[in-house]
Amino acid sequence: MPLYSTNAQRWAAVVKRDRAADTHFFYGVISTGIYCYPSCPSKASLKENTVFFQTREDAIKHGLRACKRCQSDDEPLLVRQAGIVESACRLIESSPESVKIDEIAQSVNVSRFHLQKLFQQFLAISPKAYAKASRAKDFERALATSESITRAVYDAGYDSASAFYAEGASRLGMNAKRYRQRGRGMDIRYGFGSSRYGKIVVGITEKGVCCILFGATQKEMLDDLQSRFSNATLLRDSEYLEPIVASIVRKISSPESAIKLSLDIQGTAFQEKVWAALREIPAGATATYSEVASRIGKPKASRAVASACAANPLAVIVPCHRVVRAGGELSGYRWGIDRKRRLLKDEKDSGNTAE
Secondary structure, three states: OOOOOOOOHHHHHHHHHHHHHOOOOOEOOOOOOEOOOOOOOOOOOOHHHEEEEEOOOHHHHHOEEEOOOOOOOOOHHHHHHHHHHHHHHHHHHHOOOOHHHHHHHOOOOOOOHHHHHHHHHOOOOOHHHHHHHHHHHHHHHHHHOOHHHHHHHHHHOOOOOHHHHHHHHHHOOHHHHHHHHHHOOOOEEEEEEEEEEEEEEEEEEOOOOEEEEEEOHHHHHHHHHHHOOOOOOOEEEEHHHHHHHHHHHHHHHHOOOOOOOOEEOOOOOOHHHHHHHHHHOOOOOEHHHHHHHHHHHOOOOOHHHHHHHHHOOOOOOOOOOHEOOOOOOOOOOOOOHHHHHHHHHHHHHHHHHHO
């Protein structure tokens, strides 16, 4: 049975002042000759004096007039409030320079306090936070087309480079130069190998290992490597990489082995925090996405943690396979759920054997 389809359901909504019902029906009060939205804050009428109408036109046909309190001749309150927030968001997004929240509030005909309240109600963030996020996105887009990072800073609406680094860089969560270049100027040597969990490709820079990727074929793995470092110079060097690949294969097979690898982790600031936290999860153990988020001081960033796990370029060595859903259920894994299950089982079995 559809919601609010009976008078009993409608009366319950009126008593509750249910805003969700405002888009479904109106109620009229015979004794006053007024029709209202179910959420109207006016004193409740007697049940026997109340009638219900599917549309505003039906109420008017019965000789009732609109309530001035709930403005029943206009859109429902939630719809009007959502429109205010949407209009404010569009003004923020279209502003070519740093926005002033007082001016935005004035433009949508509400007080700054009320605008703050509406943003928290609908978006769970403040107008100022929304403005910062919007400019960070503008900066990310500008990086792809501007002739320099400095130019991108101004194109995104920041008043100065210092303003960007004070708020934008940390919000974007990345090194701007690294994001823009995607490996430009880097020389990456790579080589292929085979582990107990499948074929791998290993990439290394002068600083250390920058990627370890699983794949079904060498072409698939090379395509993956090239997409991650599209502007780098890639050189296959099997002879140089042979001992390094062999060490990595041993490390994959025995996570607790004493083999140490120099790593050149290429990611955003947020991703690198997540990857560092993953490396602290011991072999044979697991952590949930929310637990990892809490460990890096971002308890509400579970989805962002999942995205960072999916972007991990160092399979097994940065053990994103040890992150599971709440309750221990296995979730998606960049290199296949079956491989993730095998990795976890082998690590757990190895730990039990050691005991």
